[in-house]
Amino acid sequence: MxxxxxxxxxxxxxxxxxxxxxxxxxxxxxxxxxxxxxxxxxxxxxxxxxxxxxxxxxxxxxxxxxxxxxxxxSSHPEATVTVTRRPCDQEGFDEEVKTFETPQGPLETVNWVSREGKPGMTKNYLIETLEDVDRFLSIPYEFKPLDASNxxxxxxxxxxxxxxxxxxxxxxxxxxxxxxxxxxxxxxxxxxxxxxxxxxxxxxxxxxxxxxxxxxxxxxxxxxxxxxxxxxxxxxxxxxxxxxxxxxxxxxxxxxxxxxxxxxxxxxxxxxxxxxxxxxxxxxxxxxxxxxxxxxxxxxxxxxxxxxxxxxxxxxxxxxxxxxxxxxxxxxxxxxxxxxxxxxxxxxxxxxxxxxxxxxxxxxxxxxxxxxxxxxxxxxx
Amino acid sequence: MGILTEIKDAVVRGRVDIKSPYPPEMAGKPGVVELVEQALEEKMDISMVLKEGLVSGMEVVGDKFSSGEYFLPDMLMSAQAMKAGMSILDPHLRGKSIQKLGKVVIGTVKGDMHDIGKNLVAVILEGGGFEVIDLGIDVSAEAFLSNAEEHPGSVIGMSALLTTTRESMRASVELLREKGLSNKIIVGGAVVTQAFADEIGADAFTKDAAKAVPLVKGLLGIAS
Structure with a gap:
């Protein structure tokens, strides 16, 4: 029943x-x-x-x-990521550049981000070479304790x-x-x-x-x-x-x-x-x-x-x-x-x-x- | 094995050059680069090298992808091998009587930023003997129109991955038809179906990149 x-x-x-x-x-x-x-x-x-x-x-x-x-x-204090935005040729989109500081030199990824909420695209990926893998993995990783109250x-x-x-x-x-x-x-x-x-x-x-x-x-x-x-x-x-x-x-x-x-x-x-x-x-x-x-x-x-x-x-x-x-x-x-x-x-x-x-x-x-x-x-x- | 068969086999197996680590069982063996150079040194007919070596190899790759034997990595590696071979042949092709089979203007439609599938189709069409004009991503109906006008007789290829950008594809096809252009139109991409292609009045549709060459040949009345 x-x-x-x-x-x-x-x-x-x-x-x-x-x-x-x-x-x-x-x-x-x-x-x-x-x-x-x-x-x-x-x-x-x-x-x-x-x-x-x-x-x-x-x-x-x-x-x-x-x-x-x-x-x-990473939440480690040395793991900084800077984000900048600039206009790009693509109509209705901005170019967003994220730069990751690493002990082995900076890594950069570039994305086209819509100003109208449309799907965007990655123009340059963060990791493109084996050296980039080493750079990424050299970033000290720290997990920030979770606040789940929300x-x-x-x-x-x-x-x-x-x-x-x-x-x-x-x-x-x-x-x-x-x-x-x-x-x-x-x-x-x-x-x-x-x-x-x-x-x-x-x-x-x-x-x-x-x-x-x-x-x-x-x-x-x-x-x-x-x-x-x-x-x-x-x-x-x-x-x-x-x-x-x-x-x-x-x-x-x-x-x-x-x-x-x-x-x-x-x-x-x-x-x-x-x-x-x-x-x-x-x-x-x-x-x-x-x-x-x-x-x-x-x-x-x-x-x-x-x-x-x-x-x-x-x-x-x-x-x-x-x-x-x-x-x-x-x-x-x-x-x-x-x-x-x-x-x-x-x-x-x-x-x-x-x-x-x-x-x-x-x-x-x-x-x-x-x-x-x-x-x-x-x-x- | 003759040199043309070796070139074809190297394309099928994705062997770019002698230094390439892939495929591991071919370590130390020549790749497409060396084999095409060898063919040129032996004064082989360039059109034979192109058709019976490179293009023939990519046709096998396309069939293997369609049948589920090959996956994206295999396809991309073979495409790299073929492009490497084409880059050696290109200077020798200029000024020769070898004609391209036809011209294809290709692009991802307005509002859509995806290009992996479109790029694969472009590489395969180039390998298949076509001149490809790649308009890139987010291509407006007007851009398809102006290029279709600029290249009469060309085939127009449109790609869409997003449900929502299928309407851009419809608008692009409609604009070309409204203006009375006779260019054949081929459409593809994850969200495109034969029913949708028929609905918007495209001339052809393909679900996978590997089928692009025979389909475009068919549109242009070229015997395979």
Missing amino acids: RSKILTKRDRYMAALRCEEPDRVPIVVRGVNPMFGEAGLPPSRHPSFAPLIEATAEKTEWAYRWHPPEENLL FFELRERMGQNGVLMASIGLDPIGHVTHWLGLETLALWTLVEREAIFRLLDEFYRRAALLIKSFLSAQVGPVFATLGMEQATPPWLSAKDFQAYVTEYDQRLWAPILEEGGVVHVHCHGNLRDVIPDFIGMGAGCLHPVEAPPMGDIELHQAKEMLAGKVCIEGNMQLDDIYSKDEEFIRESVRLAMRDAAGAGGFVLCPTASPIPPVLEEKVLHNYLTFIEAGLDYGGYT
Whole structure:
């Protein structure tokens, strides 16, 4: 008998633990009524107001709390980073230069940063040579003790509306790719593997400190991470994924799992060949599990592999929310429920956060349709 | 093994030159650089070196990537090997009667800063015998238009990685069509599908870079 109506928090937690709640939880990734709070992303454009309102009322809140230490840079007094901004040729963008002082000479990275909140790009990566690796690793590392008071305040205010996740941020390979760039990473997997492992070892050490401090502060029980999508096929082979991701993340997450926590993973790309790795690593929830052409596995196939082991959060293509009509959205939600909701362990969610700064009327309508269809088709009877 | 086969094999295996540490099992063996130089010393037909060595090698690489045998690192290393070979051939190609197969103007559409896929396509097309004019990233519809006008008969290649920049791709295609330009348009990128390509009126679509050469040849009516 399943007549009891769960709170949003219990509903989402039940799904994350691969149990069957009263209905399929709905999460609108990248949209939340608590935007702008310390530790959460800044607020969105006023055009998002109706969606934020609907999200607040009808969906489960799943937010990632980002501690200042998430980027795993050193807090050592000698580890200074100066940031300067200057206009650049790219219309609507500034050039942001970050200079890291190191005992072996400065390191510099240049990014194009949008003045209108659009996605930017890295023009020059921080690490481009083996000498840069030495310079980066020569920076004295000091972990700043975590102040988690803000987490508890936000969690208290969120109440039973959902789950506040503690964000680990990028995993070790995500950090390495962030500073190295995908092209260099790819080439170094063939000719400079040792340099990659040196960097991975260091970011593993730093991330482990962050997790240890999370657990000491008793934040959780859900921890969010991402970054390994840079190492999924076809970028890297499944064998390389095991070497660069599985080997590190499995050890990294072990203390969380020992404490009964759940690891929520965001990973785009082709997952078919690495799903066994995610299961082995102890992932609690996998988002967004994309079907072709963006991914390589249909939802029902993923469900067969993950049922009872890892919760699936997905997989309404953001692209479809932006480009299709109401009928298509409703049917997609119905099919997602048919293919993945059985026996629980499923959260209905778009594949990504909204990208353009302004929400157009059509897109708003599709988002609202997505929520309503999720409520209509998501009941467990 | 003949020299052309050796060049092709070196491209497939991503062996740039004799000093390269990759692939480790070929340590001390010549790479594309030495082999192309050797071919030139032996007065081999340059077009043969290009087509049966470099281009043929990249075609194999493309097939291996499409089939899942090769991954991005293999593709990039082979592209480096091919570029190294092209840089040696280039001075010899100038003034020769060897004609490029055609011209491709390529760019990532307005609002999109991603260029790995676009760069790969550019390298593969160059290796496939095409002249490539790379407009870079964040390319406006107007820039595609002016380049299409400047290079009549060229194929226009547009790339997009972001959902939101697909509309820029649509706007670019529409502008070219509105102005009555007859240039063929090929689109690609992670968020582009055949259905979207059809919807916006592009002439061709490819999901992976490796397919670019046969697709562009097809658009220009060139036999493979």
